[in-house]
Amino acid sequence: MAPYESDDSTTAGEADDLRAGRRKAARYVVPVAVVGVAAATIGLVPALANSGDPDLPKISAQQLIDKIAKSDVQQMSGTVKISTDLGLPNLGGLENSLASGAAGSGDGSSADPSSKLTELATGTHTLRVAADGPDRQKVSLLEHAAEYSLIHNGKDVWGYDSQSNEVYHATSPDSAGAKQKEDVPATPKDLTEEALKSVDDTTSVTVEGTAQVAGRDAYRLVVKPKQSGSTVGQITVAVDSKTGLPLKFTLTPSSGGAAVIDAGFTQVSFARPSASTFDFTVPKGAKVTEDNQAEHRSKAEHGSRTEHGSKGSDKALKPDEGLAKGLDGLNVIGKGWNSIATFDTGGQGMPSGSEAGGGAVGGFLDSLGDKVSGKFGSGTVFKTRLINALMTDDGKVYVGAVNKDALVKAANAG
Template sequence: MSLFTRHPRTRWIVPGAAVVLVAGVAVGANAATTARSSGSPDLPPTTAEQLLVDLQQPTAQALQGTATVKADLGLPSVPGLTDAAGVTGPGPAGAQGTSGALSLLSGTHTVRVWTDGKASSKVAVLADGSESDVVTNGTDLWVWSGAKRTAAHATLPASSGAKEKQRAQGFEGLTTPDAVARAALDAVDPTTTVTADGTTRVAGHDAYELVVDPKSSDTLVDKVVLSVDAKTHVPLRVQVYSTKRTAPVVEAGFTSVSYQRPAASTFEFTAPKGAKVTQLQVPSLSGLALGEQGGALDAQKPDVVGKGWDAVAVVTLTAEQRQALAGDQAGPLLRTLPTVSGDWGTGHVLTGTLFTAVLTDDGRLAVGAVPTSVVTAALAHTK
């Protein structure tokens, strides 16, 4: 299964920063695509419905390219915050620190991507003079942190392991245009209007622009713009806009891309001499995406209140996680956050450009791409 045709139901939860983005998409108007300016390519008219079909049926399966990932989610700068929480969000490094997923939620990063369109893929995040990689080659998964010189390895079964392979290949998190596009297009419901709106050029390729526009007035997501390669139907750039900013708050786009199949050697990995290597069992792969201490939050199924863009996920933290968040690293941040209260109890609220999170005094974490009032209403509903 290729990098571009996997569409698992997506929820992004990064407990250390209390971030979640819940997206819902529905087919809307059939507006014909027109060029936005004289500099835009003149492409044949198309519709939103056709572009959604095209995204599911790319004519190119393999690719190699370089992308830039930019994010401004309004997260506080707290060194070691992911260590304090004991978890790290889904990402290419599967590790903590500057090369972990939390760093991808702030600033600008360079990412290199390779896929053979079959069972092999590689994502490399370049940061601070080091490289962090996720490599899959059919039966092996390697996660490498150059900053820490640590590697994690798991053997994926050749048969009856399709689900684990899909999960392993989905570790790119926020690191590729396709990953962000999947998150935006995964859930289809009537909460969204989708239109074909203009043409553009990305990384030297002509592209159509597909605009995902929430109907809800409660969500903090203003719109999502996907640039789709006119020839191959591969998503080349995804821009997420907030109601709080005029510029995109999340943008992942290729700066160069080729649809040439990478050499098989690209997906070979050998841990450098002296590196610490951890062997993982297949059932623990879900934990790898959340950090070295395992997938405690991944194993907990959150209560989801609402649908689509208004959805709020509520999860009860373990005693260990609550203790870590109250520690020397995250504790000072939590104590500076505004307090909120209601029939559901009391807690502290963290707001960003695309999310609101409330950590209650009784150990519940509620997050959503909505204002504070919607999050607290969800807490009251699940009390």
């Protein structure tokens, strides 16, 4: 089907309008973890599976972005399937050992959402989601014979891992603060809001036909970088024609092939879920870990919001600014989709496989990296299909959704 808007360009006025719509739509921050090796992020899927293109009224890209921004679905439930392929090598079970070690150390709990939901960064997963207004949400991660549930009900956040029979609990005087730890992008809506933060004059935004997702008629919003050098090929979002809710989100890499992640509803209902959906009782014999820092974090965040004024949401941080505030000494160079975050670890570069002691860990490090050199000296580029990172031998890190050449160029200039 021919696109509703086939032009690649976006005028300055349109870019301003797109940014305004993006600010209204964006509420969450994708956590980007740089551990010296690589960074993990969430993007999305191959071609949208559809059963016939529905005949819908024409709509412009700006109108569709506004529709997403104004979407106010308070009650819903459904099933979301997420498949992620960052192109990382097979760790041969090493990742499970590391995860178990992390969970078993200190006061950590396998039910803590900050560690549990990072599993969404690899493989294929099925989620059950439900919401009833801003104070009640539930996400359940179904894995084999086990289930992990994260429930936000008023001032309480409960995490429960049925496999280990462990419970995580946090409370906050501010229900929005209690939900803070739950804000891990896991649905097409979360991911779309993140993607729209990148819409500026370096971006082409068009509406290209229609699709049907989970039995709902939807428009296809396509977001593409105009710049070369980005690892992002395009993002495709299926937007529900009636509610404006993103139903499916697709990120395909510029290198081609399968999408980096496939996240979309396979079933969705906009009826109010039963109140019992959000009830939680600690199972008999379960180990309960209380997050005593949650209230302190909430108060600190509230104080920060107050300090910056009640209209802070109208002055949303750009993605690079938000990341910069999360890492000391971090600078962002470049513009738009070619932005590169750089910081100094204050130490040496990554060890080689032999320096790491060989074995599974050493093999993993060697399989990830490409040795490079330039005016900056020498270093190693660690690759995924989306995020790449260059770590120089003197400990400087350059990371972004850009190719290897762009990282080397940035290191030479730096």
